[in-house]
Amino acid sequence: MPPNDHPYDAYFEYVGNLHIHSRYSDGAAAVHEIARSAKQVGLDFIILNDHSYMAEYLHLQDEGFYDGLVVLLGLEIGGRYHHYLAYDIKEMISGRSLGPQEVIDRVNAQGGFGFFAHPFEKGMPFSEKSLAYTWNDLSVKGYTGVCIWNFSSRWKERIKTVFHGLFFLLFKSQFLKPPSRKTLSFWDKLCQQKKTAGIGGSDAHGSLFKWHGIRLKPLSYEYLLNSINVHILLYKPLSEDFAEAKAAIYEALRQGRAFIVHENLASARGFKYYYVSDEGWNLTMGEERPFQTGTLFIKIPKEGEIRLIRDGTVERRWRGNQVSFRVKQKGVYRVEVYCHLSVFGWRPWIFSNPIYLR
Ligand SMILES: [Zn+2]
Ligand SMILES: [Zn+2]
Structure with missing residues (x-):
């Protein structure tokens, strides 16, 4: 396919x-x-x-x-x-x-x-x-x-x-x-x-x-x-x-x-990051398509701090394990996730490849 x-x-x-x-x-x-x-x-x-x-x-x-x-x-x-x-x-x-x-x-x-x-x-x-x-x-x-x-x-x-x-x-x-x-x-x-x-x-x-x-x-x-x-x-x-x-x-x-x-912090199997356009097509990491409005979905296997990066700048931050974001402008969108360790604080955990909405 x-x-x-x-x-x-x-x-x-x-x-x-x-x-x-x-x-x-x-x-x-x-x-x-x-x-x-x-x-x-x-x-x-x-x-x-x-x-x-x-x-x-x-x-x-x-x-x-x-x-x-x-x-x-x-x-x-x-x-x-x-x-x-x-x-x-x-x-x-x-x-x-x-x-x-x-x-x-x-x-x-x-x-x-x-x-x-x-x-x-x-x-x-x-x-x-x-x-x-x-x-x-x-x-x-x-x-x-x-x-x-x-x-x-x-x-x-x-x-x-x-x-x-x-x-x-x-x-x-x-x-x-x-x-x-x-x-x-x-x-x-x-x-x-x-x-x-x-x-x-x-x-x-x-x-x-x-x-x-x-x-x-x-x-x-x-x-x-x-x-x-x-x-x-x-x-x-x-x-x-x-x-x-x-x-x-x-x-x-x-x-x-x-x-x-x-992976030494925690297994990230099951992490999901994808885009669903309002017309119904979808993209995952590493895929690109001309921009149309739609929604980015991010799911992580355990609570974390999720950062959505658009063209190199942090667009939004959340704490949780499942979030979504309405995309109204084109850009290159990638995700960083930080995992909380007691005493040590928020540590870098997951870095996605971008979804490219040109
Ligand atoms: Zn080497
Ligand atoms: Zn080397």
Whole structure:
């Protein structure tokens, strides 16, 4: 069924974790071990993005169903100032020397697609060796979207001293920062020009951290695979045929028919955000159509603070779990939801892709 005519209550929701590193680059575990952890935390799919300059091959033979979990392999390609999360590629793209536009073009030439990985990251202030891998040339073209929320990047930015390290290790879920304002405003501006999908990622490495004889694994796979997840909406249940399942997952990510969740706070399965026009057609996240008056509906699985953002500005805030909003003007509308934790207050939880009413 074509988009726009699909009934808003008939999507099939699947939860995955993206941007995972394995032993093929600088991660600490093998693909099947990561798949086992993902299965344990209840995910439906995972996508690995090993660094192309560290991995020799694109190990597509490792893709498949692992005890019902879909495992896909992309890459993280690029040099010092452009890390690109590439998906649906058919063969290895190597070379740290490729410029940012070249990376995007090579991915597109293979029928793949991709996202800026962490375009405005700040690095870890505590470690002088910690570099911020920002994306500097924002004039590039042809990318699909932006990873708006990277767990590892956002977590690192809080570590200014040993004390901060210990504190944010204990309360890593409770104090995780939302996507940065810079990233969100960049994304909002892109979306106003044209549809630009947003995703989130864990950037899981499972690495050991060594400091003056102390060895610890601050962010394990088990933890990170249930941190920043991406929920996709499919028109049909996920196929048992691997090629079909892979195509359906990639199509939802390309279109941005998805929302991004900090799942350690609470599961967001069942979150709904859709538009019903007065003429009766409807849209969900990642879909667009010329504007006609209608109503936006937002349902969340538990009470939260809901913010409706129109063209980058907060249009309305509510507390509750089910709200609606009459839309009288065109715009790009997305939703943020904050979840209340006693002591810690309102914490960032769900970030939807926009509904585009042009
Ligand atoms: Zn990176
Ligand atoms: Zn990475």
